[in-house]
Amino acid sequence: MASGDAVVQVLQIIPPGASAATIDTRAGGSTPAEALLVYDFDASSDEYMDFLCKLEGYGSGGLTFTLPWSASSATTGQVRWEIAIRRFADDAEDLDGAHTYDYNAVSDTAPSASGEISYPTVTFTDGADMDSWADGELAIVRVHRDFDHADDGMTGDAELWGLLGLET
Amino acid sequence: MTTLPTADRTKVFRGIMRYWSQERSTISGINKSDLQSAIDATDNWIDQNQADYVASLPATFRNNSTPAQKILLFCVVATMRASAALAQRLIGGLD
Numbered sequence: 001m002a003s004g005d006a007v008v009q010v011l012q013i014i015p016p017g018a019s020a021a022t023i024d025t026r027a028g029g030s031t032p033a034e035a036l037l038v039y040d041f042d043a044s045s046d047e048y049m050d051f052l053c054k055l056e057g058y059g060s061g062g063l064t065f066t067l068p069w070s071a072s073s074a075t076t077g078q079v080r081w082e083i084a085i086r087r088f089a090d091d092a093e094d095l096d097g098a099h100t101y102d103y104n105a106v107s108d109t110a111p112s113a114s115g116e117i118s119y120p121t122v123t124f125t126d127g128a129d130m131d132s133w134a135d136g137e138l139a140i141v142r143v144h145r146d147f148d149h150a151d152d153g154m155t156g157d158a159e160l161w162g163l164l165g166l167e168t
Numbered sequence: 169m170t171t172l173p174t175a176d177r178t179k180v181f182r183g184i185m186r187y188w189s190q191e192r193s194t195i196s197g198i199n200k201s202d203l204q205s206a207i208d209a210t211d212n213w214i215d216q217n218q219a220d221y222v223a224s225l226p227a228t229f230r231n232n233s234t235p236a237q238k239i240l241l242f243c244v245v246a247t248m249r250a251s252a253a254l255a256q257r258l259i260g261g262l263d
Contacts, residue, residue: 026192040189043200044182072189075196114194153199157189 008165041145077154
């Protein structure tokens with residue numbers, strides 16, 4: 001695979017056992033109305049969503065994740081998005097044990113209308129930065145809104161639409 | 169009357185953001201710090217002006233209603249200015 005290829009396959013979207021982003025539906029304006037499933041990240045508490053992913057056709061480059069999102073009500077201010085990876089190497093990583101997630105982050109400004117979408121990216125370099133995740137392996141890709149980061153000034157929920165991952 | 173404790177102001181801060189998010193009520197040009205300052209200013213204004221409000225009430229109501237009833241009356245009238253549906257939720261019925 002080469003740069004730009006979609007090497008991250010999302011297999012499941014899993015709310016963590018606590019502090020999960022709220023699963024919500026955002027209605028579109030068409031007839032019949034679209035009913036878009038979104039994950040609401042609160043503006044005043046830490047919330048997370050886990051994506052079980054497989055790395056497929058990966059060629060030892062870095063990874064670039066895109067976080068498509070809209071705002072529930074705000075049209076100004078920034079959201080601080082963070083992503084971290086927990087790799088499940090063959091016969092090595094025990095899910096029962098705790099893992100310290102090491103986040104990479106981006107601060108992104110709300111779109112100018114609350115139904116519009118933004119596409120910020122978070123990058124990882126090959127190796128420890130992405131928990132040494134290797135081709136063919138599963139991993140949990142955890143997404144977090146760091147509500148009390150100095151950059152996170154946007155009021156109200158940030159609605160995550162999904163997760164895209166490319167090799168870079 | 170005193171101002172709300174910080175914890176209660178925080179509850180208002182969190183709650184109103186969640187309400188606006190649910191309602192998808194567009195909030196433009198306001199960051200979280202601006203909203204927190206506005207909540208603080210509103211609570212301070214109520215604290216500083218509550219005596220004037222009570223004094224403005226007709227004597228019969230002023231002298232025979234409880235403090236909680238005076239506050240509820242203020243809230244319902246103010247809420248009606250923003251949203252009849254929300255006022256209805258406060259008191260259970262509007263007709």
